[in-house]
Amino acid sequence: MRATCWMGTGRVEVRDVPEPKVINPHDAIVRITSTAICGSDLHLLDGFIPTMQKGDVIGHEFMGEVVETGKDVKNLRTGDRVVVPFPIACGRCNMCQSELYSLCENSNPNAWMAEQMWGYSPCGIFGYSHMLGGYAGGQAEYARVPFADVGPLKIPEQLTDQQVLFLSDIFPTGYMAADQANIQPGDVVAVWGCGPVGQFAIKSAYMLGAERVIAIDRFDYRMRIARDRAGAETINYEDTNVYEAIKEMTGGRGADACIDAVGMEAHAANAWHLYDKIKTNLMMETERAVVVREAIMCVRNGGTVSIAGVYGGFMDKFPIGAVVNRSLTIRSGQCHVQKYMRPLLERIQNREIDPSFIITHEMSLDEAPEGYDKFLHKRDDCLKVVMHP
Amino acid sequence: MQHTHVRGEGLAKGLGWFSIGLGLAEMASPQSVAQLVGIEDGARTRAMIRGYGARELANGVAILSRPDARWLWARVAGDVVDLSSLAAALQRDNADGRKVALGLASVAGVMVADIVAARRLGSHADRSPGLEKRKDNTLRVSKTFTINRSREEVYGFWRQLDNLPRFMSHLESVELLGNQRSRWVARGPGGFKVIWEAETIEDAPNRSISWRSLPGSQIDNRGTVRFDRAPGNRGTELRVLLEYAPPGGRAANLLVRMIGQSPDQVIQEDLRRLKQLLETGEIANSSGSSSIMQPAQPTGYGEPRMAGGRR
Numbered sequence: 001m002r003a004t005c006w007m008g009t010g011r012v013e014v015r016d017v018p019e020p021k022v023i024n025p026h027d028a029i030v031r032i033t034s035t036a037i038c039g040s041d042l043h044l045l046d047g048f049i050p051t052m053q054k055g056d057v058i059g060h061e062f063m064g065e066v067v068e069t070g071k072d073v074k075n076l077r078t079g080d081r082v083v084v085p086f087p088i089a090c091g092r093c094n095m096c097q098s099e100l101y102s103l104c105e106n107s108n109p110n111a112w113m114a115e116q117m118w119g120y121s122p123c124g125i126f127g128y129s130h131m132l133g134g135y136a137g138g139q140a141e142y143a144r145v146p147f148a149d150v151g152p153l154k155i156p157e158q159l160t161d162q163q164v165l166f167l168s169d170i171f172p173t174g175y176m177a178a179d180q181a182n183i184q185p186g187d188v189v190a191v192w193g194c195g196p197v198g199q200f201a202i203k204s205a206y207m208l209g210a211e212r213v214i215a216i217d218r219f220d221y222r223m224r225i226a227r228d229r230a231g232a233e234t235i236n237y238e239d240t241n242v243y244e245a246i247k248e249m250t251g252g253r254g255a256d257a258c259i260d261a262v263g264m265e266a267h268a269a270n271a272w273h274l275y276d277k278i279k280t281n282l283m284m285e286t287e288r289a290v291v292v293r294e295a296i297m298c299v300r301n302g303g304t305v306s307i308a309g310v311y312g313g314f315m316d317k318f319p320i321g322a323v324v325n326r327s328l329t330i331r332s333g334q335c336h337v338q339k340y341m342r343p344l345l346e347r348i349q350n351r352e353i354d355p356s357f358i359i360t361h362e363m364s365l366d367e368a369p370e371g372y373d374k375f376l377h378k379r380d381d382c383l384k385v386v387m388h389p
Numbered sequence: 390m391q392h393t394h395v396r397g398e399g400l401a402k403g404l405g406w407f408s409i410g411l412g413l414a415e416m417a418s419p420q421s422v423a424q425l426v427g428i429e430d431g432a433r434t435r436a437m438i439r440g441y442g443a444r445e446l447a448n449g450v451a452i453l454s455r456p457d458a459r460w461l462w463a464r465v466a467g468d469v470v471d472l473s474s475l476a477a478a479l480q481r482d483n484a485d486g487r488k489v490a491l492g493l494a495s496v497a498g499v500m501v502a503d504i505v506a507a508r509r510l511g512s513h514a515d516r517s518p519g520l521e522k523r524k525d526n527t528l529r530v531s532k533t534f535t536i537n538r539s540r541e542e543v544y545g546f547w548r549q550l551d552n553l554p555r556f557m558s559h560l561e562s563v564e565l566l567g568n569q570r571s572r573w574v575a576r577g578p579g580g581f582k583v584i585w586e587a588e589t590i591e592d593a594p595n596r597s598i599s600w601r602s603l604p605g606s607q608i609d610n611r612g613t614v615r616f617d618r619a620p621g622n623r624g625t626e627l628r629v630l631l632e633y634a635p636p637g638g639r640a641a642n643l644l645v646r647m648i649g650q651s652p653d654q655v656i657q658e659d660l661r662r663l664k665q666l667l668e669t670g671e672i673a674n675s676s677g678s679s680s681i682m683q684p685a686q687p688t689g690y691g692e693p694r695m696a697g698g699r700r
């Protein structure tokens with residue numbers, strides 16, 4: 001079958017690889033009909049995620065049709081149309097039973113690697129490094145889906161792939177960012193990043209009662225979508241001092257909640273960018289931390305900073321003093337997708353939101369390298385690439 | 390299994406090369422280094438920087454030839470010398486304060502990396518918690534896991550000793566001989582086998598099980614497993630204590646080699662598989678998790694992985 005393979009920093013190729021088979025009794029094999037490139041896949045492309053192997057099949061946002069099930073799968077049948085969540089979760093461990101699915105204790109066969117780096121291991125993830133399981137990903141014709149009774153969500157016929165595909169990751173990820181931001185009616189929420197997760201975080205903040213959402217980015221076309229489709233006010237950080245602007249827009253209080261939808265490869269228009277760039281290049285830190293620092297400075301006293309962007313290691317100049325002395329709350333986590341999928345599917349069915357508004361490019365799987373290039377370099381006003389094997 | 394990657398070695402080697410690069414620069418062009426860090430150039434400064442260069446070079450070579458925590462700590466000591474020199478320079482009027490401050494920050498950053506690498510290498514040696522090599526050469530491994538199942542279930546599964554090879558990577562079989570006795574077969578690379586008989590010496594239902602090898606075994610060993618109720622309805626806290634008392638024999642040494650240079654890690658992975666098996670009924674398996682590092686692609690072979698979890 002054809003599959004998108006990571007071939008080293010800056011290189012993805014669509015190659016022929018063996019087709020997956022059922023290995024464990026709770027597995028299902030899914031024939032993929034739609035699969036998307038995630039912003040976090042760009043961290044793979046840029047070489048920011050350790051323990052990748054040349055030839056790894058990547059991709060963790062996918063959906064399709066069940067073509068085979070293991071002998072212990074009860075909830076799915078051949079022919080079912082499903083969206084697959086990116087965290088692999090067993091449903092039986094203490095973490096899963098607390099609905100903290102991305103912390104599943106049983107789905108990462110390489111947990112020891114993550115334990116070396118982080119102390120304890122999170123769940124396994126499709127196509128996202130060996131440290132996170134070494135599972136083949138979903139930018140391919142087929143995928144093996146472990147614990148198929150727990151993850152995949154059946155989709156009613158009348159909804160299109162484009163409407164539901166993002167339940168696999170970015171819609172719940174944006175929603176959880178807002179959910180963790182402790183938004184109260186009347187709040188002003190600031191969202192860093194108008195990429196796909198940022199757009200869903202803006203929408204979700206409104207769903208959860210925010211009165212105003214301010215979005216920060218530097219690409220006009222992305223800010224335009226944030227304004228026109230998601231209803232945010234926007235700040236271009238390249239020509240505006242973000243701290244001053246947010247202070248001004250909130251009557252001097254600061255934002256009630258700040259959401260980081262950018263992560264480890266942040267840019268800034270000031271000296272901090274150079275500082276982090278040099279330190280990451282010298283391997284003296286692993287994250288470019290400008291957004292986290294800025295979000296902490298911009299949130300009001302007693303406010304919440306919610307981090308949805310991906311970070312992997314260690315950052316410098318983390319303003320712990322502001323956190324402690326101003327009673328800030330920091331919330332984060334890889335999204336517990338399984339917890340959010342059903343209620344968000346209902347919101348789609350009730351026409352509260354149509355997640356397809358972020359799609360700018362659709363192409364065949366064989367065009368994956370071009371899709372990555374467009375998405376990475378923001379060419380052709382690219383916001384989200386969906387591929388069809 | 391032959392080569393075990395030592396934790397922290399990669400970082401240490403990087404720092405070794407960094408030492409060599411910096412040392413060469415300091416020796417070849419002390420004036421540019423002085424300029425770079427903003428201290429006044431002069432004969433004394435140059436001599437001092439050359440001296441530091443020689444130190445860096447020697448240190449770098451030492452780290453690369455044998456990544457050992459001691460050389461990393463030597464680098465930390467060097468960092469302290471650099472920091473104090475720079476701090477002293479900052480006091481002088483003719484120093485470029487901004488550049489010196491930048492230099493100070495850089496050295497401090499490198500020092501953190503040095504400390505991390507030194508501590509990692511140091512901790513690998515033999516201070517790994519859960520693993521203890523005693524004076525009489527007994528190898529003692531203790532590990533604990535919480536399993537989201539009742540004590541009755543976990544105890545019941547373990548008590549059926551022939552279940553052990555389902556999750557213990559170095560066991561091929563455990564055969565129940567009756568009368569509290571059992572025959573254990575462990576296997577290693579190249580099909581090499583170690584066989585011993587054991588007897589259960591204590592069996593407290595739902596609380597603990599202890600066993601020991603019988604006299605005349607190829608390897609003298611004993612083990613205890615304890616089952617405690619985890620607080621807050623979280624199932625069972627399982628604690629395993631294994632002791633291998635190598636009589637100096639070939640078999641014992643081979644067994645120790647078989648379970649690798651980090652037996653605590655092997656037992657850790659064994660118990661992780663037990664947890665997976667009891668909680669989910671299967672052992673997590675990805676194509677990228679076989680004992681030979683290979684790309685995460687569907688292989689189509691897919692026999693459940695039983696080999697050691699760590700390369």
